[in-house]
Amino acid sequence: MSIFKDDILIGKVAVITGGGGDICKEIATVFSAHGARVVITSRSQERLDIAAAQINDATGGEALAIAADVRNYEELQAVVARTVEEFGGIDILINGAAGNFPAPIAALSPKGFRTVIEIDLEGTYNMTRACFDELKKAGADHGNASIVNITATLQYVGTPFQAHVNAAKAGIDALTRTVANEWGALNIRCNGVAPGPIDDTEGMRRLSPSAESRQKYMNTIPLGRYGTKREISDACLFLVSDASRYTTGAILVVDGGSWLYSPGLGPNASI
Numbered sequence: 001m002s003i004f005k006d007d008i009l010i011g012k013v014a015v016i017t018g019g020g021g022d023i024c025k026e027i028a029t030v031f032s033a034h035g036a037r038v039v040i041t042s043r044s045q046e047r048l049d050i051a052a053a054q055i056n057d058a059t060g061g062e063a064l065a066i067a068a069d070v071r072n073y074e075e076l077q078a079v080v081a082r083t084v085e086e087f088g089g090i091d092i093l094i095n096g097a098a099g100n101f102p103a104p105i106a107a108l109s110p111k112g113f114r115t116v117i118e119i120d121l122e123g124t125y126n127m128t129r130a131c132f133d134e135l136k137k138a139g140a141d142h143g144n145a146s147i148v149n150i151t152a153t154l155q156y157v158g159t160p161f162q163a164h165v166n167a168a169k170a171g172i173d174a175l176t177r178t179v180a181n182e183w184g185a186l187n188i189r190c191n192g193v194a195p196g197p198i199d200d201t202e203g204m205r206r207l208s209p210s211a212e213s214r215q216k217y218m219n220t221i222p223l224g225r226y227g228t229k230r231e232i233s234d235a236c237l238f239l240v241s242d243a244s245r246y247t248t249g250a251i252l253v254v255d256g257g258s259w260l261y262s263p264g265l266g267p268n269a270s271i
């Protein structure tokens, strides 16, 4: 069941990096269920093939799985070329590929820091750049080409053990606003979705692996729970749809109020 009309992406082609992963596979599924033809890309072709079959089973769609490393511009150009060959163009880009591991700065090697910058930030730039010509054509054709960068809220507060991710996601947010500025005149919108802790994902398995750490984290979330992959996907669907056609350069936080957490006035504070 969707709160959106099931035909709102009919005729649109969406490319989703990280599309074999937990959140981005759900985004691809939701887009496919609303009529889009989707291309999912990440490094493991095997994982992508399974994901594409699951998406197609769930939606009756024709998801295409093309392996590429977002650090390799030529591989991304090949994804774009194949998408155009199969589906005729690109209307929507979701940049979701990312890498993360918790590590204090003192235990983070220069290569470890660089690796996350390369995957998250440079990967987002690379795919955005690789899709430019096709997005420009889509913007001229129907006036609503769109990019959504999957970011985070960790960087807003300098989350410890996440220096690499914080720097990368802050860079992505800067890129989101710059692309919105530069490409608005071409009818290419660029927005971000910033998830908080999302249940049943690789990200949270890495950052909050134990039942105890999970409960501790949950106690700090104003809405009292982790988010769902569907909630992130619905936010993305809104941002690529015509319902948000005057929105660009925005970063939509979908985190149950998590990053706003304040311990209140003291131990006796209650509501």
Ligand code: HXC
Pocket: 098, 099, 100, 101, 102, 103, 107, 108, 109, 110, 111, 112, 113, 115, 116, 152, 154, 165, 196, 197, 198, 202, 203, 204, 206, 207
């Ligand atoms: C310290 C580490 C480390 C760790 C890797 N490195 N893991 N350093 N602590 N736990 C270091 C390595 O030692 C190496 O540096 C450098 O990072 C590169 O490691 P490789 O394994 O060679 O890199 P690569 O094969 O490219 O793999 C990238 C990766 C990996 C990011 C390290 O974990 C990966 O593929 N991740 C993809 C899936 C993922 O991370 N999903 C979570 C996304 S969720 P040296 O100097 O030793 O050679 C997310 C946000 C969640 O992003 C937010 C929740 C609120």
Ligand code: NAP
Pocket: 017, 018, 019, 020, 021, 022, 023, 024, 041, 042, 043, 044, 047, 068, 069, 070, 071, 095, 096, 097, 098, 099, 119, 123, 150, 151, 152, 153, 194, 195, 196, 197, 198, 199, 201, 202, 203, 204
């Ligand atoms: P995930 O399942 O690990 O998804 C990450 C995806 O990125 C995987 O499909 C992975 O596939 C791909 N990827 C990694 N390195 C790549 C590379 N070099 N080239 C191409 N693809 C690459 O993680 P997730 O938890 O769903 O997170 C998805 C997005 O949400 C990320 O941007 C993350 O930062 C963001 N986020 C998640 C949370 C959360 O609670 N989970 C919170 C805030 C933000 P391969 O390994 O096969 O390449």
